[in-house]
Amino acid sequence: MGRGRERLVGMASARAMYHQLADTYRAKIVTEELKPGDRLPTEQELGEEFNITRGTVRDGLKVLVNEGLIVPARPRxxxxxxHELSYVRPQAEWRKQPASPEMDRWMEDQTVLGRTPSQHISVEIIPPPAKVAERLGLNEGDLVVARRRIRYIDDEPFNLNDSFYSYDLIKGSEILNPTDIPxxxxxxxxxxxxxxxxxxxxxxxxxxxPDEVNRLQLGPGNPVLVHRVTGFTIDDKPVRCTVNVLIGSKHVMLFERSKAVGGSVS
Amino acid sequence: MGRGRERLVGMASARAMYHQLADTYRAKIVTEELKPGDRLPTEQELGEEFNITRGTVRDGLKVLVNEGLIVPARPRxxxxxxHELSYVRPQAEWRKQPASPEMDRWMEDQTVLGRTPSQHISVEIIPPPAKVAERLGLNEGDLVVARRRIRYIDDEPFNLNDSFYSYDLIKGSEILNPTDIPxxxxxxxxxxxxxxxxxxxxxxxxxxxPDEVNRLQLGPGNPVLVHRVTGFTIDDKPVRCTVNVLIGSKHVMLFERSKAVGGSVS
DNA sequence: GAGTGGTCTAGACCACGGG
DNA sequence: CCGTGGTCTAGACCACTCA
Structure with missing residues (x-):
């Protein structure tokens, strides 16, 4: 019939019904009236609650799914x-000295403990992706060695770690072996x-x-944190470009700075 | 009628039609067969192309919208x-210039780039958000001063910069003024x-x-980069917690490391 | 088997903005 | 004005999984 949305007589409200549903449940979630792991009403029940048909209910739920707030688990x-594992990822160069007790405890809480990591390594020789070519200063026709790792924790995909090297530079070396290099x-x-x-x-x-979705088995509403590292020799020649793709919900990058403090990290 | 999806006789394919549409156009976009700014066929035309009804077409397009690949611009x-402005955001410690009049290096940077930056500052005294309380080591009932800035470039929201200070520490100081502190x-x-x-x-x-969506006027498929900074005194007392919320599509954080190289930034 | 979400159809009316 | 997407209805059949 398409009667449009329910307008309250004399009121300015014109929010679409499916938005009203999304707004309502989003609020319940961010205020923790509904806590992580809690079940929402079924589509049917929501339809009755808002007096809308199932299609409209699904529009509303899809909003929340794409915001990463809820996950459908059929048929439950x-x-x-x-909340997923939030792995604190300390950056190499920065010291990890005992900070305040609060900070320590907080770090411990979030650090991976008693988990079993694993990884899969593969190596390809390919034309470099555009961004990699740019950073390594490569020309049309040049090839790179792509050393790709998928890392798992407890057999769940965790992050991607792809390192690229100019093929001319490392051909014949062990870097081409698709095994760990101790x-x-x-x-x-x-x-x-x-x-x-x-x-x-x-x-x-x-x-x-798309490729990252496949390799990391990502669903909707799940952004990634991309950390790209380009390494230079003493002659300022770029010799390595690493692209880390971290599942947003599973990672927090952490680093520390001491004194010097120009202050405004804004 | 709900005839389910089109199954090719004898083939294993069982991909939903709306996924096929999304896959097809996603491929065209990532291969740049369709370039940024190009227009897609109308919903009607897509329905004819795939022999599906408009509702199904819209399901497929919604996938791409939520992946941040396309944007609907009615009625066009x-x-x-x-591609949006990608602002490289150098981190304080590595900046060349000595602490120039602190006032707004951010605004300086932007002006140099030929953009017109602006910002709106407001100050509130509130109970701290959970994560802030944790980092500042506050207890139940303690209050914080929230110094909130929304920054714009060419009148478009760019990022949020909220700094939190224990109210007890700074009460009566100029930090409470909702104006720039030179x-x-x-x-x-x-x-x-x-x-x-x-x-x-x-x-x-x-x-x-939700709050960030409002303040930054974000649409679907637009993740944010959150940069949280906690500052400590010489006594290791946390005195500041700043939360930067950067629109993903408009920011790249950049920093540089020299020597020391523990190497494995992985 | 029952109940959940997943997919799809075939309509309808509305809102908005460019020509 | 007209075409675009935005919203909504009222059905249908399917696939999966848990009790």
Whole structure:
């Protein structure tokens, strides 16, 4: 029939019904009236609560799904998204000294404990992705070695770690082996005469690309944190570009700065 | 009628039609067959292309909207999402210039780029949000001063910058004024006897909360980069907690490291 | 088997903005 | 004005999983 939305006589409200549903339940979730893990009413029940048909109910629920607030678990219903493991990811260079007791406890709480990590490594030789070519200063036709790792925790995908090296630089080296390199690829690079003494880090947030969705098994409403590292030799030659793709809900990057403090990290 | 999806005889394919539509156009977008700013066919035309009804077409398009790949612009159609300003955000510690008149390095940066920055400042005294209370080591009943800034570039919302201070610490000081503090709030804090000599940075990616959606005027498929800074005095007392909420599509955090190189930033 | 969400149809009327 | 997307109805059949 398409009677449009329910307008309260004389009122200005014109919020679509499915938005009203989303607003209502979003509020319940952020105020923790509904806590992580709690079940929402069924689509049917919501339809009765708001006097709307199932299609409209689903429009409203889809909003919340895409905001990452709820997850559908058929045939058990919709659930407020549980808090996932939040892995604190300390950055190499920054010291991790005992901070205040509060901070320590807080760090402990969030650190991975008693989990079983695993990873899968593969190596390809490919034309570089645009951003990688840019950072490594490569030209049309140049090839790179892509050393790709998928990391799991308790068999759940956790993050991607793809490192790219100019093929010309490392051809014939062990970096091409799709196995773990105990002393680290950076050391291996150094042994080839390309020690890195400087790095540029880029961090951004975005929705995952199709490939990332597949590899990390991501659902809707799940952004990723992308951490790109470009390493330079003493001659300022870029020799490595690593792209870390971290599942947003499972990671917090953490680092620490001491004195110098120009203050305004804004 | 609900005939279910089109199954190719003898084939295993069982991908829902709306997913097929999304897959098809997602591919065109990531391969740049459709470039940013290009218009997609109308819902009607897509329905004919895939032999599905409008409702199903809309399901497919909604997927792409929520992935941040396309934006609907009624009544002109759907468009491949244009690239937005990506502001490289250098972190304080690595900046070249010495603490220039603190006032607004942010605004300076923007002006240099030929943009017109502006900001709106407001100050409230409130019970601290949970995460802030945790970081500042506050107890139930304690109050904080929330110094909130919304920053705009060319009148478009750009990011949020909310700083929290224990009310007990700064009551009566100029930090309570909802105006710019030329020498910087950190200097003002220092003048009160709370110079910060250490800071902990946390960075994460997530979908925006309702409040953030409002303040930053965000649409679907637009995650935020959250940068939280906690500042400590020489006595390791936390005196400031700043929460930066950056629109994902408009920011890249950038920083640089030299030597020391523990290497594995993984 | 019963009940949940997943997919799809075939209509309808509305709101908005560019020509 | 007209075409676009925005909202909504009232059905239908399917797939999965849990009791």
């Amino acid at each position: 219903g919709y659930f407020v998204r549980p 002393r680290g690829t950076n050391q291996a690079l150094a042994d080839l005469g390309y020690e890195q003494v400087r790095a540029i880090d880029e961090v951004e947030a975005r929705m995952p690309l | 159609g759907y468009f491949v999402r244009p 020498r910087g709030t950190n200097q003002a804090l220092a003048d009160l006897g709370y110079e910060q000599v250490r800071a902990i940075d946390e960075v994460e990616a997530r979908m925006p909360l």
